[in-house]
Amino acid sequence: MIYIYALSDSNKHFQTAIDEYIKRLWKSITLKYIKPSKKNTKNEIIADEEKKLLKELSQRKWYTVLLDIWAKQFKTEDFHSFVETQLQQSVDIYIIIWGIFWVSESIEKYVDTKISLSDMTFPHSMALLMILEQIYRSYTIKVWKKYHH
Numbered sequence: 777m778i779y780i781y782a783l784s785d786s787n788k789h790f791q792t793a794i795d796e797y798i799k800r801l802w803k804s805i806t807l808k809y810i811k812p813s814k815k816n817t818k819n820e821i822i823a824d825e826e827k828k829l830l831k832e833l834s835q836r837k838w839y840t841v842l843l844d845i846w847a848k849q850f851k852t853e854d855f856h857s858f859v860e861t862q863l864q865q866s867v868d869i870y871i872i873i874w875g876i877f878w879v880s881e882s883i884e885k886y887v888d889t890k891i892s893l894s895d896m897t898f899p900h901s902m903a904l905l906m907i908l909e910q911i912y913r914s915y916t917i918k919v920w921k922k923y924h925h
Contacts, residue, residue, distance in 0.1 A: 778869045784809055829874075836868075840872065843892070843907065844891070
C-alpha cells in the first residue's frame with residue numbers, strides 16, 4: 777500500500793485530475809491531507825504541522841519518502857523499480873509532500889529516502905498530481921497496460 781501525506785490547503789486547480797488518479801489507484805493508495813498551520817511564526821508553524829506528521833509516522837513502520845527539490849531524481853522506469861522493490865518487501869510506502877519550511881530532525885529520523893520530481897518548484901497540489909501520475913504509470917508498467925510508452 778502507498779500512503780501519501782500532503783500538506784495542502786487547496787487542490788482546486790488540479791482536483792479533477794487528482795480524483796481521476798485516486799479512482800484508478802483506489803485499491804493501492806491512501807491520501808491524507810493536513811491544512812497548513814495558521815500560526816504566526818516560522819517555529820510555531822513548523823511545530824504545529826510536524827506534530828500531526830509525527831503522530832502518523834510513529835504509528836508503525838513505513839518506508840518513508842520525502843519529496844525534496846534537492847534530492848535524487850528518478851527516471852520513470854527507475855521509480856517503478858524502486859516502488860516495486862519496497863512493495864515486494866511487504867513494506868508500505870509513505871510519501872510526504874511537505875510545506876514551505878524544511879522538516880526538522882524529529883521528522884528526518886523517520887525518512888528513509890528523498891526524491892525530487894524536478895529541479896523546478898511546483899505548487900503542492902501539482903506535486904501531488906505528478907506523484908500520483910507516476911505511481912499510476914508504475915502500476916501500468918507492472919501489469920503491461922498500454923499507458924506507458
